[in-house]
Amino acid sequence: MSPQKTNELAGQKIIISGGGIGGASGALALALRGADVTLYERHYEFREVGAGLQIGPHGVKMLEKWGLKEKVVAGGFLPERMQFRDGVTSEPILTMNFDEEFIERYGAEYLVIHRSDLLNLLVEAAKEAGANLVNGTMVTGADDHGDGVTVHLADFDTEKPYDDVECDMLIGFDGTHSIFRKLIVEDDPVPSAYVAYRGTSKIAEEPDPEVANLKDVRGHIGPRCHFIQYPLRGGELLNQVAVFQSPRYLDALTNGTEVPEDWGNNEEFKNAFGHTHDNVKGRLKNMWLDTWWQMADREPIKNWVASDRIIVMGDAAHPPLQYLASGAVMAMEDSECLALFASEAAAKGELNWPEVLREVSAERAPRCERIQTTGRFWGELWHVDGISRLIRNELFREAERTGWFIYADWLWDYDASRREYLNDPSKGQLPEEIREWEYNLHKIARQRDEGKSANELTI
Amino acid sequence: MSPQKTNELAGQKIIISGGGIGGASGALALALRGADVTLYERHYEFREVGAGLQIGPHGVKMLEKWGLKEKVVAGGFLPERMQFRDGVTSEPILTMNFDEEFIERYGAEYLVIHRSDLLNLLVEAAKEAGANLVNGTMVTGADDHGDGVTVHLADFDTEKPYDDVECDMLIGFDGTHSIFRKLIVEDDPVPSAYVAYRGTSKIAEEPDPEVANLKDVRGHIGPRCHFIQYPLRGGELLNQVAVFQSPRYLDALTNGTEVPEDWGNNEEFKNAFGHTHDNVKGRLKNMWLDTWWQMADREPIKNWVASDRIIVMGDAAHPPLQYLASGAVMAMEDSECLALFASEAAAKGELNWPEVLREVSAERAPRCERIQTTGRFWGELWHVDGISRLIRNELFREAERTGWFIYADWLWDYDASRREYLNDPSKGQLPEEIREWEYNLHKIARQRDEGKSANELTI
Numbered sequence: 001m002s003p004q005k006t007n008e009l010a011g012q013k014i015i016i017s018g019g020g021i022g023g024a025s026g027a028l029a030l031a032l033r034g035a036d037v038t039l040y041e042r043h044y045e046f047r048e049v050g051a052g053l054q055i056g057p058h059g060v061k062m063l064e065k066w067g068l069k070e071k072v073v074a075g076g077f078l079p080e081r082m083q084f085r086d087g088v089t090s091e092p093i094l095t096m097n098f099d100e101e102f103i104e105r106y107g108a109e110y111l112v113i114h115r116s117d118l119l120n121l122l123v124e125a126a127k128e129a130g131a132n133l134v135n136g137t138m139v140t141g142a143d144d145h146g147d148g149v150t151v152h153l154a155d156f157d158t159e160k161p162y163d164d165v166e167c168d169m170l171i172g173f174d175g176t177h178s179i180f181r182k183l184i185v186e187d188d189p190v191p192s193a194y195v196a197y198r199g200t201s202k203i204a205e206e207p208d209p210e211v212a213n214l215k216d217v218r219g220h221i222g223p224r225c226h227f228i229q230y231p232l233r234g235g236e237l238l239n240q241v242a243v244f245q246s247p248r249y250l251d252a253l254t255n256g257t258e259v260p261e262d263w264g265n266n267e268e269f270k271n272a273f274g275h276t277h278d279n280v281k282g283r284l285k286n287m288w289l290d291t292w293w294q295m296a297d298r299e300p301i302k303n304w305v306a307s308d309r310i311i312v313m314g315d316a317a318h319p320p321l322q323y324l325a326s327g328a329v330m331a332m333e334d335s336e337c338l339a340l341f342a343s344e345a346a347a348k349g350e351l352n353w354p355e356v357l358r359e360v361s362a363e364r365a366p367r368c369e370r371i372q373t374t375g376r377f378w379g380e381l382w383h384v385d386g387i388s389r390l391i392r393n394e395l396f397r398e399a400e401r402t403g404w405f406i407y408a409d410w411l412w413d414y415d416a417s418r419r420e421y422l423n424d425p426s427k428g429q430l431p432e433e434i435r436e437w438e439y440n441l442h443k444i445a446r447q448r449d450e451g452k453s454a455n456e457l458t459i
Numbered sequence: 460m461s462p463q464k465t466n467e468l469a470g471q472k473i474i475i476s477g478g479g480i481g482g483a484s485g486a487l488a489l490a491l492r493g494a495d496v497t498l499y500e501r502h503y504e505f506r507e508v509g510a511g512l513q514i515g516p517h518g519v520k521m522l523e524k525w526g527l528k529e530k531v532v533a534g535g536f537l538p539e540r541m542q543f544r545d546g547v548t549s550e551p552i553l554t555m556n557f558d559e560e561f562i563e564r565y566g567a568e569y570l571v572i573h574r575s576d577l578l579n580l581l582v583e584a585a586k587e588a589g590a591n592l593v594n595g596t597m598v599t600g601a602d603d604h605g606d607g608v609t610v611h612l613a614d615f616d617t618e619k620p621y622d623d624v625e626c627d628m629l630i631g632f633d634g635t636h637s638i639f640r641k642l643i644v645e646d647d648p649v650p651s652a653y654v655a656y657r658g659t660s661k662i663a664e665e666p667d668p669e670v671a672n673l674k675d676v677r678g679h680i681g682p683r684c685h686f687i688q689y690p691l692r693g694g695e696l697l698n699q700v701a702v703f704q705s706p707r708y709l710d711a712l713t714n715g716t717e718v719p720e721d722w723g724n725n726e727e728f729k730n731a732f733g734h735t736h737d738n739v740k741g742r743l744k745n746m747w748l749d750t751w752w753q754m755a756d757r758e759p760i761k762n763w764v765a766s767d768r769i770i771v772m773g774d775a776a777h778p779p780l781q782y783l784a785s786g787a788v789m790a791m792e793d794s795e796c797l798a799l800f801a802s803e804a805a806a807k808g809e810l811n812w813p814e815v816l817r818e819v820s821a822e823r824a825p826r827c828e829r830i831q832t833t834g835r836f837w838g839e840l841w842h843v844d845g846i847s848r849l850i851r852n853e854l855f856r857e858a859e860r861t862g863w864f865i866y867a868d869w870l871w872d873y874d875a876s877r878r879e880y881l882n883d884p885s886k887g888q889l890p891e892e893i894r895e896w897e898y899n900l901h902k903i904a905r906q907r908d909e910g911k912s913a914n915e916l917t918i
Contacts, residue, residue, distance in 0.1 A: 381846070387840070387847065391851050397892075398854060401861050433849065434853075
C-alpha cells in the first residue's frame with residue numbers, strides 16, 4: 001500500500017548528509033510531504049553494518065505511515081513475544097506477549113528485520129517518493145547565511161571538492177562521528193566497556209529443535225553479559241548477539257591505565273560466558289569472530305540545532321546504547337517529527353525553518369535523552385550479579401504478574417503530534433524512583449576524580 | 460477469657476530449663492494440657508532484656524489459644540500497618556495493611572508489645588495453669604536413663620548442687636548458649652556484623668506530630684542500616700531500634716584480623732547514619748548509648764532431640780537474626796506444637812515421649828530453618844546499596860501492587876496441626892528462586908578459605 005503523498009513542503013530544498021537508516025528515513029518522510037530532498041552518502045552504495053535490528057511498535061508506526069508496513073513484515077519477522085531469561089539458569093523471568101492487547105495498546109506490532117533489508121526498503125521508497133539520493137559524495141561543511149544554507153561537497157574517493165549547493169535546510173544525519181554535532185558540542189563517545197559479537201546462521205541447519213522453532217526475541221541476561229536470539233527474514237535466518245563486559249577495558253578504566261585498542265577481542269570473548277547456561281555458551285560457536293563492536297554512546301545533548309537552518313538528527317544527535325532497541329527507531333521518529341512539524345507549519349502558511357528546527361529539537365531532545373539514559377540503566381539491570389540479580393529476577397516476575405506495560409508505555413506509546421516532551425521537557429528525565437541512579441562508568445570516573453585508588457572504588 | 464484446661468497429659472512430669480518467653484510459653488502450653496510442669500530459671504526474677512517485640516499473627520494465634528489475647532492487646536499495641544520506607548529518601552515503598560483482609564487471611568492481628576510485659580503475662584498464666592516456676596535454680600545437666608530423665612540442679616548464686624529431680628521429659632529452653640544444644644552440636648554463634656541500639660521514650664513528650672501520632676510499625680531500610688519505630692503500651696511509649704553494619708567488624712572479617720570486642724560501639728554508631736534521611740538520623744538522640752546488641756544467629760540444625768526424652772527449643776534450637784520478627788514467635792510455636800502432638804498422642808493412649816519429640820523436631824526444625832535462612836536474606840535485602848537498592852525499592856512497590864501476601868503466607872499462615880513441614884521437609888528450604896543465594900558472611904569466609912586477599916573479595 002503506497003502512502004498518500006502530500007505537497008505542503010513543495011518548493012522547499014532540503015539536503016541530508018548521510019544515507020544510513022536515519023538519513024534515508026528523513027529523505028522519505030520529507031519527500032512524502034513534497035519537499036525537494038537531496039541526500040548525500042559518501043559510500044558508493046547504501047549499506048548497514050551489523051545484522052538484525054529490532055523495531056518496536058514506536059518504529060513500526062513510522063514505517064506504516066510511510067507505506068512500508070507490508071514490505072517490512074514480508075522481509076522481516078513478527079516475533080510472538082519477547083522473553084527474558086536468566087543467563088545463568090535459563091529460567092524465563094519475563095515474557096512480553098506481542099498479542100492483540102499489545103498491538104491495540106501501542107498501535108503496531110513488534111518487528112525484527114535485517115538492517116540492510118530495512119535500509120534498502122527505505123532507500124527505494126525515498127527514491128519512489130521523489131528524493132534524490134547521491135552516492136560517493138561527502139558533505140564536508142555548510143554555511144548558514146540566514147536565508148538558506150550553502151553546503152560544501154567533495155568526492156569521497158579523491159576528496160576533490162564539488163561545486164557548493166544551496167538549500168533551505170540541512171539535516172546532519174551523519175552518524176555518531178558527525179561533523180555537524182561538533183558545531184554544537186565537542187564531545188567524545190562514552191565507551192560502555194561492553195562489546196558485541198554477532199552472527200547469523202540458517203535456521204534450517206539448526207539441530208536444536210527449540211531454537212529451530214524459535215518465534216521469540218529471546219534474551220538471556222546474566223552477570224556482565226547477555227545473549228539475544230531471534231529469527232530474521234521470515235524465519236529463514238537466526239540472528240544472535242553475544243555481549244559481554246571486557247575485563248581489560250574495565251581494568252584499564254579502574255586503574256587509570258591505557259585502554260588496549262583491541263578490548264573485547266576473541267581471547268576475552270572465549271572467556272566471557274563460562275558462568276552462563278548451556279543455552280548461551282553452547283551457542284557461541286555461531287558468532288562471527290572477525291569483527292566485534294565496542295559499544296559506546298554519547299552524553300545526551302539538550303539542543304540539536306547547530307544553526308538556524310542546520311539540525312542534527314539520528315546518531316549524530318543521540319547515539320544510544322542498544323538496550324532499548326531504539327537507535328534506528330529514534331532516527332525514524334526524528335524524521336517523521338520534522339516532516340510533521342514542518343508540514344503543519346507550511347499548511348498554515350507559517351513555515352519558518354529556524355522555528356521548526358527549534359520545535360523539533362525541543363520535542364525530540366528530551367525524549368531521546370530519556371531513551372539514552374534509560375538504556376544505560378536498563379543495561380546495568382541486565383548485568384547485575386549476586387543478590388542484585390536475584391532481586392532483579394523477582395522484579396521481572398512481578399512485572400509480568402502486574403503487567404509490564406507501565407514500564408514500556410513512555411517508550412512505545414509515542415506520537416510526535418502530541419508534542420508531549422515539548423510541553424513538558426521534564427519527561428526527558430529518568431522517573432523519580434531512579435533519578436539518583438549514577439551510570440556505572442560515571443561513578444568510576446567520579447571516584448577516580450575524587451582521588452580514590454582502584455581498590456577503593458565502588459563499582 | 461480463660462482457656463479451656465484439659466488433662467491429656469495428667470501425670471506427666473515435665474521439666475523446663477529456662478524462664479524466658481520460650482520457657483514460660485512451654486510451661487503454659489503444657490500445663491494447660493494437664494501436665495505436671497516445673498520450670499527452673501537461674502535468675503531470681505523473670506526478666507527480658509530489650510524493649511519492644513513484634514508478634515506476627517502466627518504468634519498472636521498462640522497467645523489466643525492460651526487465653527491471653529485480651530491481655531496482650533490491652534498491654535501492647537495493634538499497629539494499623541507495617542510500612543517500609545527507603546532509608547535515604549524516606550519514601551514509603553511498601554505498606555502492609557493490618558486490616559480485616561489481613562486478619563481474615565492469617566487468623567489474627569499483628570501485635571507489638573514490651574518484651575517484659577509479654578513475659579510477665581506468660582509467667583502469670585503458666586502459674587495460674589498450675590505450672591511450678593522456680594527462680595534462682597540452674598539446670599546444670601541431665602541423664603536420660605530410658606524410662607525418664609534425671610535432672611541436675613544447682614543454686615544460681617552459690618553454684619551449690621541441689622538434689623537431683625526426676626521427670627518424664629526435659630525441654631532445654633535455655634537460650635542461645637544452651638547447654639543441651641551442645642549434646643547435639645558443638646557450634647558457635649554466627650555474628651552478622653550488624654549491631655542494634657534501642658530506646659524507648661514517652662510519646663506524649665514527642666514534638667514531631669507525625670511521630671506522636673504514629674500508629675504503624677515503620678521501618679526505614681537503607682544501605683548498611685535500618686531504623687524501626689512503633690508505639691508500645693497502648694501508644695504510651697515509642698519504641699525505636701537503630702541497626703547498622705559495624706565497619707570495624709567487617710574490616711576484621713575481610714582482612715582476617717582480630718575482631719575488636721566492642722564492635723558497634725558508640726563511636727561507630729555516631730558515624731553510621733550520615734547517609735540516611737532526617738527521619739532516621741534526626742531520631743537517634745533517643746537511643747540508649749550504654750548498651751548495644753551485637754546481632755548473631757546460629758546455623759540451622761535439622762534435629763532438636765538431644766536424647767530420647769530431652770529436646771531443645773526456642774533460641775537453644777534456632778536463634779535467628781531479627782529480620783522476620785519471629786524469634787519469640789518460633790519459641791511459642793515450638794511450645795504449642797509439643798503440647799499439641801503430645802496431647803493428641805495421649806488422647807489416643809499412645810503417648811511415647813521419644814516418638815513425640817522426634818515428631819516435634821521433624822515438624823519444627825525445617826520451619827525454623829526456613830525462618831532463620833530467610834531472615835538472613837531479608838536482612839541483606841534491606842541493606843543493599845547502589846542500583847540494587849533501586850531495584851529492591853521497585854520490587855517492594857510491585858509487591859504492594861500485586862499483593863505482598865504471596866511472600867508472607869508461608870510465615871504467617873502456619874498451624875502445627877497441619878504437620879506441613881513433617882509431611883514435606885523440603886518446605887524448610889528457601890524458595891527455588893533464591894536457593895542459590897549465599898549469605899554474605901559465608902561468602903566472605905568462603906572466599907578467604909579459597910585464599911583470596913581482602914582486595915579480591917566480592918562482598
